[in-house]
Amino acid sequence: MRTGLVTTPFGRRPMTLALVKGQLQSSDDRMKRPVEKWKVFRDISEARQLLGLHDRALAVLDALLTFHPKNEFAAGDRLVVFPSNAQLSVRAHGITGTTLRRHLAALVEAGLIHRRDSPNGKRYAHRGHGGQIEEAFGFDLQPLMLRAAELAGLAQQVAAEKIRFKRAKEALTLCRRDIRKLLTAAVEDGVQGDWQMMEELYASLIARLPRSLNRFIVESVLADLEVLRQEIVNRLEMQIKTENPDTNDIQNGCHIQNSDSESIYELEHGSEKELEAKSEPTKLKQHETPRTFPLSMVLRACPQMLDYASGGQIGNWRDFIGTAVLVRSMLGVSPSAYQQACEVMGQENAAVALACILERAGHINSAGGYLRDLTARAGRAEFSLGPMLMALMRANASEGLKRTG
Template identity: 60%
Template sequence: MQSDVTTPFGRRPITLALVKRQIATKEIKPGKSADKWKIFRDASEARELLGLQDRSLAILDALLSFYPENELRQDAQLVVFPSNAQLTLRAHGIAGATLRRHLAFLVDAGLIVRKDSANGKRYARKDKAGTIESAFGFDLSPLLMRAEELAGIAQKVAANRLALKRAKESLTICRRDVRKLITAAIEEGADGDWEKIESVFVELIRRLPRSPSLPDLADLLDEMKILQEEILNMLDFHGKTENYSTNDAHNEHHIQNSNTESFNELEPSSEKEQGARASQSRDQKSEPMKAFPLGMVLRACPDITAYGPGGAIGSWRDLMAAAVTVRSMLGVSPSAYQEACETMGPENAAATIACILERAGHINSAGGYLRDLTARARQGEFSLGPVLMALLRAHGGAAGKTG
């Protein structure tokens, strides 16, 4: 197999990257072989990451067709030497200028190497027995050298495509559910500021890019799920008030806590509102709070990450350890935090501490504030969903301004 470093014929320049690729072909493991069409399929799957277009792949397919064996082997002669006319025919009549441009793309992508003769012609020199001694054209050695790399890239691309498809499906379903829940609530006269809820929904849909990436979809899906959870909480409160209330005024007090003002405020409700709701909620059995995904909490409350073990948070255990440190720093008593853990659950209590840290500059007494939230949670009047959504939107807005 030829592996000498050569420079391109004519005006085409040589680059250090091209030199390195030619030298690297000498380091192919002895005896290595790979199916050329398997490599081609992997390169096709990875074409976007390689910076290739469909026509580039058509030309690569044509080049491989000039190699007589199905397997590329380290101990074989891997240079093919078709003329431009032959390549054009096998590449389905591609134009000459287009052919030259996409050959250059394949070289730049590191999939082939030019082996130019003294006059730039492509040919092979054979011995008396008809065996090729040397050939000038396009060396396919980089494909054999990068076979495993291309397979790994192809698997990653396929996994990302599947994840993107599933994220789109999940967002479509959640979007549909939220839309129909809002419509049903409005048509059936459920209590709540549904106009404001709908405006939040419309804003989320407006932010969806025409060609969203996986992170775009993940962020929007998180916020859409929070909105869905808040709507269900509102409708659940609506059902409970019908069962427990004795008059319309009693109903109004129950629904006030689910007003969408909570999407913009982390501050607790007024003492008057709390007292009115507490009197009606005293006999109700509180239900466990829903724990939101850790990733969502960390995106909404990035400040707490610095207090995790080693300055990072990779699990709920890490977040709870960080919350203990932050609790002490904020002046929250152990008893207040313990009460929050018992009422909300340890995960939600830690997430609440993270939210308080994020808004520490707006809160006078973190300890008193946590006790107030705990009391509201005990009465079923506090949900982390609106808080997390408000913080997510705040960070998103800040990123947009600085970018």
């Protein structure tokens, strides 16, 4: 059994198993290569957030290190320093006594120093006849030597994270610039498409960026913006390839604007008995043009619609709306709830909302009630399909990575 390796704190300060573990680990007598103490301090400063330390704690540690006379920690050195609180306060740029004690405790809690308290709690040293220190009571700096490699690794981890964060912000800036200039070019060149809808979707994504950014938020928004950018590029590419304007109807993502198109209820065979007498199809007003999302984007977000499509394919919005009618019945959504959604959102967007509900069916108790809620919010201009579609595309992309990983 090893004895004399663990000391307990003086006074009311409690002893914990974590302190016992730290002292036992620091009592390792194996030879260590000399470690430059100020390099260790720089590593701690870099990794201070991972260690749970504030700037004031670093100032206190800096002051403690100045009481060790050498620039290196080496095996066999006495690494206990014993300055008074008054001396520490002066070297820590006048930090108050209460703050000093709090940050000393934080350094102990982080496992960077250990207390070697005397019987009366004072800090001092016993010296031999030649003046050499035989025993000292104060703060042991040995953990800094033993954890030097670990602390260097933490510093490198923080530095790498900073680089990743910087690269993510750069990519976000470039993606934002691309989208803005592509949208401007599309509008100025008169390219056919609902670019106002794209602009609104872009604005809704940018609104997700808070003032205080972190890498995870930036990468999340960036992933959605990259999907939007690719969709814009795809539509511009189609426009370039399509020289004859009469062929615009075959473009993937072209939306239906004819308010006299066949009613969704005419596509649902044998559903007349389900409809109430007052539930006549309501056509969109001539001055209202439904803003729909590109069909290719919707299908990437809601791939389960293809499972219910005739022949497993959806080539245009008519196919999509017809499939939505079947999905409505399967989900148990009443015809009246779907009719109301069509009146408020438009046929295409109501079908898209139903497709989104299908993707999340396992997490929704009542599909009909959920659709009515979305319809009410849309009527108050409190709901947009854009963020929902982006969230589904991001979720599908994550699932794809898991399957291939």
